[in-house]
Amino acid sequence: MQMRFLVVAAACAISWGQADWSTYGHDLAGTRYSTIKQINTQNVTKLVRAWTYHMDPNRTSGRGWEVTPLVISGVMYLTTSASKVAALDADTGKEIWTYEVAGGQPATRGLEYWPGDKQLPAQVLFGTSDGRLIALNAKNGKPVPSFGSEGIVNLKAGVMNGYPDRPYGLSSPPIIYKNVLITGAHVQEAPSLGPAGDTRGWDLRTGKLLWQFHSVPQPGEAGNETWEGDSWKARSGTNVWGFFTIDEKRGMVYMPFGEPTADYAGVDRKGNNLYGTSLVAVDAVTGKLKWYFQAVHHDVWDYDLAAPPVLFDVTRNGRKIPAVAETSKMGLVFILDRETGKPIFGVEERPAPIDDALPGEYVSPTQPFPLKPPPLARSSISREELAKLTPEHEKYCRELFDRGLHFGGPFTHYSPQPSVIFPSSIGGGNWNPSSFDPELGYLFVNTQDLGSLNQMVWNEDAKRWSRSGVARSNRFWNPENNWPCNQPPWGRLFAINVNTGDIAWQAPLGITASLPEDQQHTGRPNIGGSVATAGGLVFIGATDDSRFRAFESKTGRELWVTEIDAGAHSAPMTYQGKSGKQYVVVTATGGGFTGDRSTGDAVIAFALP
Numbered sequence: 001m002q003m004r005f006l007v008v009a010a011a012c013a014i015s016w017g018q019a020d021w022s023t024y025g026h027d028l029a030g031t032r033y034s035t036i037k038q039i040n041t042q043n044v045t046k047l048v049r050a051w052t053y054h055m056d057p058n059r060t061s062g063r064g065w066e067v068t069p070l071v072i073s074g075v076m077y078l079t080t081s082a083s084k085v086a087a088l089d090a091d092t093g094k095e096i097w098t099y100e101v102a103g104g105q106p107a108t109r110g111l112e113y114w115p116g117d118k119q120l121p122a123q124v125l126f127g128t129s130d131g132r133l134i135a136l137n138a139k140n141g142k143p144v145p146s147f148g149s150e151g152i153v154n155l156k157a158g159v160m161n162g163y164p165d166r167p168y169g170l171s172s173p174p175i176i177y178k179n180v181l182i183t184g185a186h187v188q189e190a191p192s193l194g195p196a197g198d199t200r201g202w203d204l205r206t207g208k209l210l211w212q213f214h215s216v217p218q219p220g221e222a223g224n225e226t227w228e229g230d231s232w233k234a235r236s237g238t239n240v241w242g243f244f245t246i247d248e249k250r251g252m253v254y255m256p257f258g259e260p261t262a263d264y265a266g267v268d269r270k271g272n273n274l275y276g277t278s279l280v281a282v283d284a285v286t287g288k289l290k291w292y293f294q295a296v297h298h299d300v301w302d303y304d305l306a307a308p309p310v311l312f313d314v315t316r317n318g319r320k321i322p323a324v325a326e327t328s329k330m331g332l333v334f335i336l337d338r339e340t341g342k343p344i345f346g347v348e349e350r351p352a353p354i355d356d357a358l359p360g361e362y363v364s365p366t367q368p369f370p371l372k373p374p375p376l377a378r379s380s381i382s383r384e385e386l387a388k389l390t391p392e393h394e395k396y397c398r399e400l401f402d403r404g405l406h407f408g409g410p411f412t413h414y415s416p417q418p419s420v421i422f423p424s425s426i427g428g429g430n431w432n433p434s435s436f437d438p439e440l441g442y443l444f445v446n447t448q449d450l451g452s453l454n455q456m457v458w459n460e461d462a463k464r465w466s467r468s469g470v471a472r473s474n475r476f477w478n479p480e481n482n483w484p485c486n487q488p489p490w491g492r493l494f495a496i497n498v499n500t501g502d503i504a505w506q507a508p509l510g511i512t513a514s515l516p517e518d519q520q521h522t523g524r525p526n527i528g529g530s531v532a533t534a535g536g537l538v539f540i541g542a543t544d545d546s547r548f549r550a551f552e553s554k555t556g557r558e559l560w561v562t563e564i565d566a567g568a569h570s571a572p573m574t575y576q577g578k579s580g581k582q583y584v585v586v587t588a589t590g591g592g593f594t595g596d597r598s599t600g601d602a603v604i605a606f607a608l609p
Contacts, residue, residue, distance in 0.1 A: 001409075005140065006580055007023055009435045011249065013068075016197050018034075018035050018036070019487050019575055019576030020034060020071055020072050020575055021034070021069075021070055021071045021072075021573045021574065021575045022070060022071075022072050022113055022591065023112060023113065023175065023176075023427070024068055024070075024109070024110055024112070024172075024173050024175070024243060024308070024433075025169065025243070025308050025310075025433065025574065026531075026573070027243060027249075028177070028245060028246040028248055028301070029084055029245055029247070029248075029310070029311035029312070030243070030245035030309060030311060030433070030436035031248070031310060031311070031312065031371060031435065031436040031438070031532075032273070032310075032311045032433055032436070032529070032530065032531045032532060033302060033435060033436055033437060033531075033532045033533070033534075034435070034531065034532075034533045034534065034536065034574045034575075035533075035580070036533060036535070036575070036576055036582050037091065037533060037534040037536075038535070038576070038581070038582035038608070039359055039533070039537065039574075039582050039584065039606050039607075039608060040536055040537065041535065041537060041552055043411040043535045043608060044172070044537060044550045044559050044560045045353050045559065045560050046608055046609060047550075047560060047562070047584070047606045047607065047608060048606065048607065048608075048609055049562075049604060049605070049606055050581075050583060050605045050606060050607040051092055051093035051603070051604075051605050052093065052565075052602050052604050053080050053088060053093040053604055053605075054272070054601050054602045055080035055081045055084075055086075055601045055602075055603065056080065056081045057601065060123060060572040061235055062138035062587045064566075064567070064590055064591025064592040065079075065080070065108055065570070065587060065589040065601070066079040066080050066108050066109045066527075066528070066569055066571075066587065066589075066592075067080070067108065067109055067110045067570060067587050067590075067603075068109065068110050068433075068570060068571045068573050068587070069088075069110070069530070069585060069587075069603065070110070070111065070112075070113050070572060070573075071090045071573070071575040071577075072113055072115075072122075072138075073576060074089070074090050074091065074212055074578040075087055075089070075090060075096065075234070076088040076089075076090040076093075076111060077087070077111060077124045077138065077584075077589075078110065078111070078603065079105075079106035079107055079108065079109075079110055079111055079126060080098075080601075081589060081601050081603075082099060082102055082108070082598060083100060083101045083102075083104070083106065084098045084099060084100050084106070084204055085098065085099045085101065085106055085111065085136060085141065086136045086205070087100045087124075087138070087141060090578070090583070091577040091578055091579045091581070091583075093603070093605060094394040094547055097140055097141035097376070098141065099136055099141040099142075101128055101134070103130055103541075104127075104128040104129040104130030104131075104169070105128060105129040105269065106126050106129075106524060107125075107126050107127045107129075107169075107170045107171050107172055107173060108171050108172075109171060109172040109173060109243075109570075110116060110126070110172070110173040110180070111124050111125060111126035111173050111433075112124070112125045112126070112173045112174050112175060112176055112254070113118045113125075113138065114176055114181075114204060115183065116138075116328045118167065119205075120143070120144065120146065120205060120438020121137050121138065121139060122137070122138040122139065123137060123138055123144055123147075124136050124138050124442075125137045125176075125181060126170070126173060126174070127155065127169060127170020127173075127174065127176060127183060128169055128170065128220050128540065129170075129171070130169055131154065131155045131156040131168045131170075132152050132154065132155060133145035133152070133153040133155050133170070133174070133181075133202070133207070133437050134151055134152050134153075134184060135148070135151050135207070136151065139538050141498055143429035145356075145467055146205065146206065147205070147206065147207045148206075149203070149278050149281040152408075153202065153207040153262065153536075155168065155169070155170070155183065155185075156168050156195070158212070159185070159195050159196045159198055160194075160195045160196075160586075161194060161195055161196055161234040162234065163169040163193065163194045163195060163234070163236075165599050166187070166188055166194040166195050166236070167186075167187065167195075168185065168186070168187055168195045168583075169185075169186045169210070169602050170183060170184065170185065170186055171185075171186040171241055172240075172241060172242055172243055172431075173186060173243075174244075175243075175245070175246060175253070176204060177248070177253065177284040177285070178284075178285065179203060179204045179205065180199050180201045180202070180203070180204065180210060180284060180285060181201070181202045181203075181204045182199065182200070182244055182320060183200055183202065183252055183286060184197075184199055184239060184240030184241060184242070184244070184255070185197045185199070185239040185240065185241065186239065186241045187236050187237060187239050187261075187359060187449050188236050188237070188261060189237065189259075189261060189262070189263045189302070190261055190262040190263060190464075191261065191262055191462070191464060192235065192236065192260075192261045192268055192464075192465065193233075193234040193235065193236060193261075194236035194261065195236055195239055195425065196215065196216065196234075196235075196236065196417070197212070197215045197236065197238045197239025197241075197257070197258070197456065198212050198213055198214055198215050199212075199213045199215065199217075199238070199240055199244075199255055199282075199287070200212045200287075201284070201285075201287055202347070207461050207511045208266035210285075210287075210585055211286055211287030212281075212287065213282055213287045213289070213480070214221065214236040215231050215239060215240075215257055215275055215565075216235045216238050216260065216275070216276075217232065217275070218232070221223075221440065222274075222289060222505070223274030223275060223292070225248065225271075226271040226272040226273055226274045227269060227270075227271050227273060227274075227399065228269070228270035228271045228362075229270075229481065231268060231269040231270065231271070231342060235260055235261065235269065236260075236261040237258060237260040237261035237262075237263070237276070238257055238258060238259070238260045238273075238276045239257065239258050239276060240255045240256060240257055240258070241258055241304070241306060241406060241431075242258075242304075242305070242306030242307060242308075242431045243256070243306070243308035243309075243431070244308070244309075244507065245283055245305070245308050245309045245310065245311055245324075247311055247322070248580075249292070249465060250322075250339065251283060251284050251285060252281050252282065252283065252284060252290055252338070253281070253282055253283075253284040253469055254279060254280075254281050254306035254309040254311075254324055254326075254338070254583070255266060255279070255280045255281070255282065256304075256306055256307065256308075256309060256326060256537060257277065257278050257279075257280060257304075257305055257409070258276070258277065258304030258306060259273045259277050259296075259299040259300075259301075259302055259303065259304050260273050260276040260299070262464065262466075263300070263302045263425075263464075264300055264302065264381065264414050264454075264456065264465065264467045265300060265358055265361070265456065265464065265465035265466075266298055266299075266300045266361060266362060266465070267358060267359075267360040267361050268360070269298075269362075269467070270298075270362035271362060272294065272297040272298050272364060273297075273299070274292065274294060274298075274300050275292055275294070276294070276298075276301055277293065277294060277295050277299040277304060277305055277328075277516075278292050278293060278294040278295060278305065279293045279297040279305060279309060279326045279334070279336070280292045280293075280413065281294065281324075281338070281339070286525050290341075290438075291340060291341035292339060292341065293326075293336055293341045293343075294368070295326070295328050295330070295332070295333065295334060295368060296328070296330070296366075296367060296368075297364035297366070297367060298362055298363070298364045298536065300357075300361065300413065300414070301411070301414070301421065302329070302331075302425040303328060303329040303423075303425075303427065304329060304420075305326060305328055305329075305330075305365050306329075306430060306431040306537045307326065307327045307381070307429055307430070307431055307432055307433060307434065307529075308433045308434075309324045309325065309576075310324065310325045310326075310434050310435075310436050310443060311324050311338060312325070312438065312441075312443070312498060313324070313438050314335065314344055315441075315499045316499065317346065318475070321337055321344055321396050322337065322338045322339055322367075323335055323336065323337060323338055323344055324336050324337075324338035325434070325443055325491075325496075325498065325504075326427060327376075327429040327434055327447075328427070328428075328433070329405045329425075329426070329427025329428060329430060330377070330379065330410070330423060330427070330428060330429075331375050331376045331377025331378075331379065331428025331429055331447045332369065332370055332376070332428075333370065333373045333376065333443070333445060333496060334347065334368075334370050335370070335372075335373075335498060335501065343371075344371065344501075345369050345370060345371050345372035345373075345501040346370070346371035346372070347368045347369065347371065347374035348369050348370075348371060348409075349366035349367070349368055349369075350366055350367060350368075350369050351365065351366055352364060352365065352367045352411040353408060353409075353411055353412055353413060356408070356412065356413045357413045357417060358404065358414075358415070358416070358456060360497075361413070363413075367409075367410070367411050370501075371501075372500075372501025372502065373402065373501050373502065373503060374495050374503065375428075375430070376428060376445060376447045376492070376494050376503075377422075377423050377427075377429070377447040377448065377449055377523060378412040378422045378423065378428070378449040378486065379409065379422050379423060379428075380407075380408065380409040380410060380412075380422055381407050381420055381422050381451060381476075382407070382484055383398075383401055383402075384486055384504065385486055385487055386398060386401060386486065386487065387483065387484065387485055387486060387487050387488070388487065389488075389515060389519060389522075390515075391480075393478060393483055396478050396485075397478070397485035397506045400471055400476075401420070401485070402419065402455075403409045403416050403471075404417070404418070405417075405419060405420045405453075406419040406420070407419065407420045407421075407574050412590075414455070414456050415455065415456060416456050416458075417452075418453070418454070418455045419452075419471045420451045420452060420453050420476045421452045421454070422449070422451045422452075422476075422486075423448075423449070423450065423452060424449070424450045424451050424452035424475060424476070425449070425452050425474075426448075426450070426453075426527070426593045426594070427447075427448075428448060428449070429445065429447050430444075430593075431527070432446055432447075432526075432527065432528060432529045432542065432571075433529030433530070433571045434446075434529065434530065435497030435529070435530045435531050435532040436532065436536075437532045437553050439534070440495075440504075440553060440554060441497055441498050441499050441555075442495040442496065442497060442498070442504055442532075442553060443495070443496040444491075444493065444494070444495055444496075444499050444532055444538050444553070445494045445496060445538060446491070446492070446493045446494070446509055446528075446529065446530060446542055447486075447490070447491070447492055448490060448492075448523075448524075448525045448526050448594075449484070449486060449489060449492075449523075450475060450476065450477070450484055450486075450490065450594075451472060451475070451476030451484070451485070451486060451523050452475065452476065453469065453470045453471065453473060453474055453475060453476045454467045454468060454469060454470060454474050454509040455467075455468055456468075457469055466564060466572050468553060475595060477595070479595075481514060481596075482525070482544070482594075482595045483512065484525070488506045488508070488522035488523060489522060489523035490510070490512075490522050490523045490524055490525060491508065491509040491510045491522075491523035491524045491525055491526045492506050492507065492508060492539065492544075493506065493508075493509040493511055493530070493538070493545060493551060493556070494506045495553070495556060498513070504556075504557065505555060505556035507551060507556040507557075507558060508521050508522065508523035509523050509524065509526060509540070509542070509543055509549075510522070510523050510524025510525075510542075510543035510544070510547070511524065511545055511547070512524065512545070513545060524543040524544050524594075525543070525594035525595065525596075526542035526543045526546050526569075526593055527542060527564070527592050527593055528540070528541055528542030528543075528568060528569045528570050528571055529542065529560070529570075529571035529572075530542075530555055530571070530572070531572045531573055531574055531584075532605075533553075536549065536552060536553050536554060537550050537552065537553060537559070538550065538551045538552075538553045538573045539568060539574070539584050539586075540572065541567070541568025541569070541572060541586045541588065542568060542569060543567065543568075544567045544569075544592075544594045544595065544596035544598070545567070546563060546564055546565070546566055546567050546568075546588070546590070546598050547561050547562065547563055547564060547568075548561070548562050548564050548568055548572070548586050548588075548604075548606075549561045549562075562606075563599035564586070564588045564602070564604055565591075565598075565602040565604065566588045566589050566590035566596075566598040566599055566602065567588065567590045567592060567594070567598050568586045568587060568588040568589075569589070569590070569591065569592035569594065569596065570586060570587040570588070570589075572584060572585060573585055574585040581608070582607065582608070583606065583607050583608045584605070584606045584607075585604065585605045585606075586603075586604055587602070587603050587604075588600050588602050588603075588604060589601055589602070
């Protein structure tokens with residue numbers, strides 16, 4: 001009997017580990033795939049709300065909160081819009097403990113978990129908006145004294161470049177490999193000079209700095225030659241404000257870097273500007289460069305890479321290739337060999353506009369485009385492609401367009417003339433985490449078709465160009481109802497077959513409820529990501545229509561949709577509670593960059609009755 005008990009206990013321990021959600025992407029590879037299949041295509045329509053946790057009941061406005069909680073052994077950990085970190089009972093949503101982050105906010109997209117060792121307790125670790133890195137005891141929420149100074153490391157040390165009053169913090173969670181805690185940076189987008197966006201590795205036990213990767217290469221480092229003269233000095237931006245992923249077997253960390261400052265004018269940084277808007281692989285223990293791939297040369301569109309790189313194997317010509325996929329704000333998906341950075345399906349340097357740039361601007365004559373998959377978001381506009389949904393909306397958009405807008409195809413530059421640019425600065429993709437089903441070989445990617453409406457204005461006092469909105473908006477839409485001026489779809493969910501590079505299916509993502517019923521399936525602007533499960537489902541919020549959905553992963557059929565408290569501009573997750581129930585959880589707070597006017601503060605759990 002005792003032997004049988006031990007066998008059962010061991011089996012339960014294995015099952016329990018699979019039931020957790022212990023890091024942002026579910027696993028270090030960022031697949032966001034759960035093997036739990038209690039909820040499946042046959043019963044998903046029966047899902048009901050199991051519990052709701054209000055992070056800040058008094059909150060009525062703001063940018064929104066984008067956290068994906070973690071669940072380990074029946075306890076949920078999350079950062080909240082009330083400037084707290086909380087631990088909840090994962091079956092009920094009841095608070096176990098909270099920790100107040102005085103003087104700043106915890107990272108809006110979440111935290112990291114470490115199970116501890118013989119000397120140190122299990123911990124949750126996170127950054128703050130004011131430049132601190134904090135480690136808390138996962139059991140009681142108290143700072144861990146051995147980490148930094150009484151649980152806190154000063155992230156600003158060594159990166160401020162002589163600009164101590166400029167903003168520096170973390171907006172996304174760190175990631176852990178062995179004894180190394182790896183952090184990105186959230187820095188300014190203008191002006192040009194300010195804190196560095198370097199990636200750093202810290203000793204997980206002590207908080208001591210182990211390595212620092214210069215995101216803008218210093219003299220003697222690979223890539224410094226892509227900065228004319230001394231334009232690399234004290235350059236801000238070029239930061240991982242999004243997410244890392246890690247190849248555990250190879251000990252490599254993949255870093256999606258954003259654009260150098262200033263965002264929309266690079267006249268003072270001539271050259272291709274490595275490692276701006278690049279995917280960079282380094283040794284996770286030492287920070288040494290392995291390879292890089294630049295997705296936009298000399299970025300002046302705010303086309304940051306920010307989405308988590310997703311790791312999987314591609315089977316091609318009978319051979320397995322270790323791959324990494326990165327989705328860009330251009331709505332392009334680059335699938336690369338994750339050992340070398342070489343494109344698996346090919347990348348072509350295509351001519352880009354060179355005669356519409358700002359005076360004195362450096363222009364790259366070409367930009368990279370993957371041969372496969374095809375673009376997943378609109379990158380051009382013409383008058384014939386304006387929306388024709390209602391006579392009133394068509395009239396508004398035609399009158400706006402006929403004001404003499406500067407427009408064109410991919411990589412059209414922002415101009416002193418009012419310009420409409422596709423994709424917009426918030427992108428076809430953004431930080432949206434994709435998910436991957438290893439059984440199907442499908443990568444699930446959500447994008448939006450939304451344009452920027454801006455013009456560049458010279459600021460004589462500051463001696464620099466800056467971007468300004470046009471017609472009460474910096475989006476190419478009617479600000480009265482947030483209907484984009486291009487013909488739908490405005491938001492889509494795609495499944496990419498990673499073994500062929502082809503689109504397996506696509507579906508509109510979101511509805512415009514203010515339109516007549518037969519016209520509502522337009523898709524909607526969206527920021528956020530998805531989760532895939534062994535139950536044959538893809539769950540996603542993301543849209544500004546305050547709804548949460550489940551799609552059949554094999555076909556793209558929308559199987560279930562429910563209205564929620566606000567727009568869920570976050571990435572959902574799933575786990576099995578101690579009760580044995582599978583839960584699917586999403587954070588819904590509205591706000592965000594999509595123009596979402598809803599407000600809320602809810603973390604919502606769904607389960608079968």
